[in-house]
Amino acid sequence: MNAVETNDLGKRYGNAWALRECTLAIPAGHVAALVGPNGAGKSTLLNLVVGLAAPSAGIVTVLDGQPAGSAAALDGVAFVAQDAPLYKNLTASEMLHLTRNLNRNFDEGYAKGRLRELGIPLDRKAGKLSGGQQSQLALSLALARRPQLLVLDEPMAMLDPLARHDFMATVMAAIADHGLSVVLSSHVLTELERVADYLVLISHGNVQVAGVVDDLLARHRVLTGPAVEADSYAERLNLVHAQRGEAQAHMLVRIDARTGPVPPGWETHPVSLEELTLAYLREPDAAWLPGPGRALRLEPTEVAN
Amino acid sequence: MAWVTWRQHRVALAGVVALFGAAAAYLLVTGLPIHDAYAAVAGCRPTGSDLCNKVVNDFLRTYAPGVGVTFGLLQAIPALIGAFAGAPLLAREFETGTFRYAWTQGFGRTRWTVAKLVPLAVAVTIASAAFSLLVSWYVQPIIDAGDNNGPLYPTLFDLSGVALAAWTLAALAIGLFAGILVRRVVPAMFATIASWAALAFVTGAFLRAHYLAPVVTSNTNIPTGAWIINQGWFKGGNPASLDLINQTFAPVDVRALTPDLFQPGPATPANLGDPVQYLIQHGLTHWTTYQPAGRFWTFQWIEGGWLIALSLILIAATVWLVRRRAA
Amino acid sequence: MTIDKPPRPGGSELASAAARRPASPIAFRLDPASGVPTYLQLVQQVEHALRLGYLKPGDQLPKVRDAVASLAINPNTVLKAYRDLETKGLVAGRPGQGTFIRATLSRVALPELAELRRSLLVWLATAGAAGLDEDGIVALVTSALRDLREPRGEREGVA
Numbered sequence: 001m002n003a004v005e006t007n008d009l010g011k012r013y014g015n016a017w018a019l020r021e022c023t024l025a026i027p028a029g030h031v032a033a034l035v036g037p038n039g040a041g042k043s044t045l046l047n048l049v050v051g052l053a054a055p056s057a058g059i060v061t062v063l064d065g066q067p068a069g070s071a072a073a074l075d076g077v078a079f080v081a082q083d084a085p086l087y088k089n090l091t092a093s094e095m096l097h098l099t100r101n102l103n104r105n106f107d108e109g110y111a112k113g114r115l116r117e118l119g120i121p122l123d124r125k126a127g128k129l130s131g132g133q134q135s136q137l138a139l140s141l142a143l144a145r146r147p148q149l150l151v152l153d154e155p156m157a158m159l160d161p162l163a164r165h166d167f168m169a170t171v172m173a174a175i176a177d178h179g180l181s182v183v184l185s186s187h188v189l190t191e192l193e194r195v196a197d198y199l200v201l202i203s204h205g206n207v208q209v210a211g212v213v214d215d216l217l218a219r220h221r222v223l224t225g226p227a228v229e230a231d232s233y234a235e236r237l238n239l240v241h242a243q244r245g246e247a248q249a250h251m252l253v254r255i256d257a258r259t260g261p262v263p264p265g266w267e268t269h270p271v272s273l274e275e276l277t278l279a280y281l282r283e284p285d286a287a288w289l290p291g292p293g294r295a296l297r298l299e300p301t302e303v304a305n
Numbered sequence: 306m307a308w309v310t311w312r313q314h315r316v317a318l319a320g321v322v323a324l325f326g327a328a329a330a331y332l333l334v335t336g337l338p339i340h341d342a343y344a345a346v347a348g349c350r351p352t353g354s355d356l357c358n359k360v361v362n363d364f365l366r367t368y369a370p371g372v373g374v375t376f377g378l379l380q381a382i383p384a385l386i387g388a389f390a391g392a393p394l395l396a397r398e399f400e401t402g403t404f405r406y407a408w409t410q411g412f413g414r415t416r417w418t419v420a421k422l423v424p425l426a427v428a429v430t431i432a433s434a435a436f437s438l439l440v441s442w443y444v445q446p447i448i449d450a451g452d453n454n455g456p457l458y459p460t461l462f463d464l465s466g467v468a469l470a471a472w473t474l475a476a477l478a479i480g481l482f483a484g485i486l487v488r489r490v491v492p493a494m495f496a497t498i499a500s501w502a503a504l505a506f507v508t509g510a511f512l513r514a515h516y517l518a519p520v521v522t523s524n525t526n527i528p529t530g531a532w533i534i535n536q537g538w539f540k541g542g543n544p545a546s547l548d549l550i551n552q553t554f555a556p557v558d559v560r561a562l563t564p565d566l567f568q569p570g571p572a573t574p575a576n577l578g579d580p581v582q583y584l585i586q587h588g589l590t591h592w593t594t595y596q597p598a599g600r601f602w603t604f605q606w607i608e609g610g611w612l613i614a615l616s617l618i619l620i621a622a623t624v625w626l627v628r629r630r631a632a
Numbered sequence: 633m634t635i636d637k638p639p640r641p642g643g644s645e646l647a648s649a650a651a652r653r654p655a656s657p658i659a660f661r662l663d664p665a666s667g668v669p670t671y672l673q674l675v676q677q678v679e680h681a682l683r684l685g686y687l688k689p690g691d692q693l694p695k696v697r698d699a700v701a702s703l704a705i706n707p708n709t710v711l712k713a714y715r716d717l718e719t720k721g722l723v724a725g726r727p728g729q730g731t732f733i734r735a736t737l738s739r740v741a742l743p744e745l746a747e748l749r750r751s752l753l754v755w756l757a758t759a760g761a762a763g764l765d766e767d768g769i770v771a772l773v774t775s776a777l778r779d780l781r782e783p784r785g786e787r788e789g790v791a
Contacts, residue, residue, distance in 0.1 A: 031706050050409050054629070074411050081405035087313065088401070094312060101309050102410035102417070138406075145411070168704035176697040176707040194662070194670055194705045217669075267775070272667065 001064035003028040003149050003181035004049055010057035011044050018044040019205045022058070023289075026183060026198055028148075030212075031175070033196035034185035035277055041205040042185040043082065046153050049183065050079040063148055075104055078147035082154045084138035088127030092120055092137055099141045111144035114170070131158035139167060143174050150174075152184035156191075164188075168195055189274040199273070201280055208280050209288045213273060216288070220276055223251045225266035236260050240286045241279035252279045254288060306412065306420040314425060317390040321429055324386065325436045328379060335375065336443040339368050343446035361450050369452050372444060376460040379440070383469070383476040384501045386429060391480020392493040394421060395623070399488035418627045422481060422620060429477050430470050437469035448530065455530025455598040459509040466605035471612035476501045478619035485626045508608070516607045519594045525581055530598035538564055539590045553587050554580070656694040658686055662703050670705055674713035682722070682737050693723060693731040 002025050010020040019041040026032045034042045047053040048060050051069020059067070066073040086095055092115060100106040115122060118140075120133050129137065135158055142150060150171065156164045172195065174180050186192055192199075199216055201209035209216070223237065227249040230242055238254040252271060253259070262268055280286055311318075346364045349357040395418070398404040408414040444465065448456055456462065463472055480497040487493040514534045527533065538545040550561040558572035559580050567580040577583060585591065596604070658681045660674055668676070681687040696710045714731050717723040724734045759769050 030708070052405060052408060071411075071413060074409065074413055077409070079405065079409040081402065083402060085402040085404075085406045087403055087406075090312070098309055098312070099410065101306060102407075102412040104411050165704050169701050172704055172707060173697055173701040176700045190664065194664065194703070194709075197706050197708050270778075 001028050002026060003030070004032070004060070004062050004183060005065070006045075006048075006058060006060045008058035009045075009048060009055055009060050011041075011048060011053060012056040017056075017205050019048070019202075020057070022202075022207050024200060024207065024210050026181070026200070027212075028063075028181045029175075029179060030198045031172075031182045031184070031196050032198035032200060033192045034183060034200045034202065035187075035189065035192065036202035037281065040202045042202055043153055044205075045200075045202065046079075046151055046183070046185060050077055050151050052079075076148040077151060078142035078145045078149070079151045080135075080138045080142050080153065080155055082157065084135045084155075084158070086126040086134055086138055089125055091123050091125050092129070093122040095126055095137065095141060096122075096144075099145065103145050105146045107144045107146055111140045114140045114143075118166070132160060132163040135159055135167065136163070136170075139170060143170070146178065147180065149181045149183065152182065154185055154187065156186065156188065164191065189277055193273045196273070199277070201277060203281060203284050206287075207289065208284070208286065209277075211288065211290050215290070216276065217271060217273065219255050219288075220271045221253055221255060222269040222271055222275070223253055223262060223266045224248065224269065225251075225263065229263065229266075233263055241283045252276065306417070307424075309417075310421050310424055314390075314394065314421065317393070317425070318428060321386055321390055321432055324382060325432050328382060329436060329439055332375070332439055332443045335371070339372070339443070339446050342368065343450065346446075346450055365447065365450050365452050369447055369454075372447055373454070373460070376444075376464060379464055380460060380505070382436075383433070383473040384498045384505075386433075386473055387476025387478075387480035387501055388494040388497045390425065390429065391477040392484045392497045393490045394425070394481055395484035395627070396488055396490045396493040397484075399485075400490050414627055415624065418624055422623070426474060426477055426616075426620070430474050433473035434467070434470040437465055437467070440464045440469065441466070451529045453530075455532055456601045457513075457530075457532035457596050457598060457604065459513070462513070462601075462604070463505065463509070463608075466602065467609040468605055468612075471609040471616075472505065474616045475504070475612045475619075478616035478623075479504075481623045482619045482626075485623050485630065513604065513608065514596065516604050517596070517600060519596050521592060521594050523590050523592055525585075525591050525593075527593055527595060528597055531595040532598070533593060533595045535592075535594040537592060538584065539592055540588055545589055550584065550589070553584055553589060557583065559583075656692050656698075657681075658694065660694060660699050660703055662705065671709045671713040671716065674699075674710065675716050678713075678717055678722070679737060682733070687733050689733050689735060691733045692729075693717075693733070695730055 004024060004026040006022050006024045009022040009024075011018050022041075022045065034045065036042050044053065048055055049062060049068055051073060054069070062068050062073050063076045066076070087098070090098065096108060096111055099111075100108055112122070115137065118133070118136050120129065120137060126134060126137060135155060139152075139155070152171075156167055159167055168191065171180075171182060175182065197213050199209060199211060199213050200207060220240070223233075225248070227244050227247055230244065230249040230251055233239075234242070234251065237251065237259060238256065240252045240254055242252070243250045252275070280288070342364055346360055349360045351357065398407060404414075407417060410417075444461060454461065456465065462468060476497065479500050480493070483493040483496040483500065484490075487496055514532075519534055538550060540549060547561055547564065550564065554561060554567070557574060557577055557580075558570035559577070560568045560570060562568055569577070569580075581591065658677070660677055662670065662673060666673065678687065678693065687693075693714065696707050696714075699705070699710045700707050714723060714725065717731075718725065722733065722735055722737070723731050725731045756769065759772075764772065
């Protein structure tokens with residue numbers, strides 16, 4: 001099943017489209033990373049997925065076809081927004097109580113255990129915790145709901161490197177234990193490589209790249225060769241982005257069935273996720289969208305409940 | 306969810322209780338002396354004699370102004386409740402971003418909103434209804450003594466009967482609606498106070514006077530406690546100016562300081578009688594537009610009715626906006 | 633082979649997890665700067681541990697959950713590595729229990745090792761004479777290894 005499906009999804013604020021023509025199918029059981037520059041539309045897409053915003057065009061469904069924001073979706077989807085919003089004047093223990101009262105499933109033992117391990121005192125007001133502790137508290141609350149889909153918006157912005165590691169370790173362990181799907185947006189490309197197996201690249205409100213990371217990396221190469229020949233091969237080799245020196249050029253190319261062989265005298269190298277992401281971000285017109293291939297129902301439904 | 310509402314809004318609820326509590330204590334402390342003093346007035350015999358009239362007037366002159374000031378101050382209560390209990394409820398969620406937590410929990414945003422609004426509205430209505438009983442007790446001696454400002458007088462009317470509860474509920478509804486429209490706490494509070502004050506002013510100054518067609522009379526004896534909306538001297542269908550009044554008075558050397566205040570002069574004949582009758586005999590008519598005191602409860606139900614309808618509409622609009630509001 | 637994380641106040645998940653279950657003889661580490669895909673690093677570490685004798689047939693590999701909790705990597709990556717090892721015949725999964733070593737890597741016998749070393753030294757001398765420096769040699773060897781690793785079928789498009 002698909003954790004998230006969108007069909008021609010768009011969101012407009014006033015006259016400006018924050019997101020448009022977004023068609024995605026993120027399979028369940030994966031960690032999907034949403035990457036892109038500031039203002040690209042990442043938060044907009046996440047808000048649409050969790051039902052905080054309603055589409056201006058198209059539809060978005062979660063967990064195998066539930067309309068985003070519907071009662072079933074709210075039950076199965078947990079969201080930690082940017083800056084980990086918490087009620088600052090409630091203690092950690094009261095936040096647990098609150099979350100328990102607002103949800104059908106809540107594993108209070110798990111939440112308390114995690115907070116104890118992290119050294120977060122239950123009787124301290126949330127506003128008095130450090131930024132990292134607030135993020136961890138918000139994550140613990142979300143995970144204790146035992147969601148099927150966890151959505152994180154820039155979850156690690158306030159965390160130091162050790163805290164970032166612990167945060168991700170917690171999320172990954174939850175996936176191993178409960179088969180959770182995760183969609184997270186992030187700036188930090190290097191960490192995504194370890195964690196993400198599905199990539200969505202958004203730039204200027206448009207989805208540039210959407211696909212399984214392994215496929216993505218398998219289908220791209222960097223070719224290194226004489227700069228003078230670079231232009232003549234660019235078209236044939238599906239050039240995404242080129243870096244040139246006087247004599248030498250590197251071309252990041254996309255391989256498909258129609259691509260010709262590597263020109264003689266050129267070397268090939270595999271590509272890292274970071275390199276690939278940066279290349280696409282530098283070339284707004286380039287795109288790689290293998291397509292979801294599944295027809296979606298087209299009746300829009302408004303936010304229920 | 307009851308725990309949720311209590312834990313998150315116990316300060317607001319406590320504030321409402323404290324506000325009414327403090328006001329109630331003040332009314333009790335100042336009201337008991339008034340009631341004691343009135344006992345002497347009520348027991349004065351023979352009723353209607355000059356002596357007893359003087360006793361009544363002394364009583365009113367001593368206590369009525371203070372009561373008037375008190376009522377002026379109490380006018381603020383509904384607006385304060387609307388601003389401090391109503392406006393922040395939703396506005397704070399947006400200002401701090403916590404709606405991104407609250408509206409993505411399994412409970413859902415609509416039920417969450419309703420489960421907060423309803424208890425708050427009920428608590429506020431009950432508290433204000435109880436308080437208005439105390440207001441009625443407080444002002445009873447002044448009314449019984451026949452003060453010119455009867456129960457329909459604006460600053461008294463909206464604190465008594467069902468009006469206080471209705472105005473407080475309306476203030477709360479305005480606050481809630483402002484909260485979700487403006488989405489910032491302090492601006493929403495200002496918007497609440499400003500809107501409520503404007504509504505109260507328009508109602509008191511213009512709307513209330515016309516709930517039922519006012520009584521218009523040329524009789525100069527107006528029933529006790531009537532709410533006088535308009536009165537003045539007319540000649541031949543046109544308003545008579547002060548100059549015209551003075552011209553009419555010229556032969557008997559009476560000066561009109563205001564249309565109600567006439568000062569006899571040295572040359573005024575001793576058998577003049579009532580200067581008011583003199584003017585009437587000389588072609589002027591005194592028209593008074595008023596609402597009789599007996600219409601108090603009718604007006605209370607009319608005003609309470611449309612205020613409650615307005616409150617329900619605003620609350621429904623608030624919930625509708627919650628359902629529709631984008632992040 | 634690996635260094636445990638320093639204990640943090642309140643105890644770490646890893647420590648408590650280890651206390652509950654019999655630990656695998658090895659633990660994984662990650663070198664994010666190596667350029668080698670994560671799953672491949674795990675495969676290589678298992679093969680290396682086998683080679684050096686840290687792992688013997690019957691030993692259990694780290695549970696997916698434990699590897700994931702200590703390295704903060706995607707569980708699918710660990711599963712992919714274990715599948716890879718299974719395809720190579722080195723490990724076998726037991727449902728509900730974990731993944732266990734099945735066979736050893738074929739060890740190269742000492743005389744063969746000595747012969748390979750000798751022919752390598754000859755080749756290195758030739759390369760040096762042709763003007764290749766140390767980095768050049770390493771680059772050439774790495775590239776050749778990569779060509780060897782990728783089966784011909786996958787490389788059709790980029791011959």
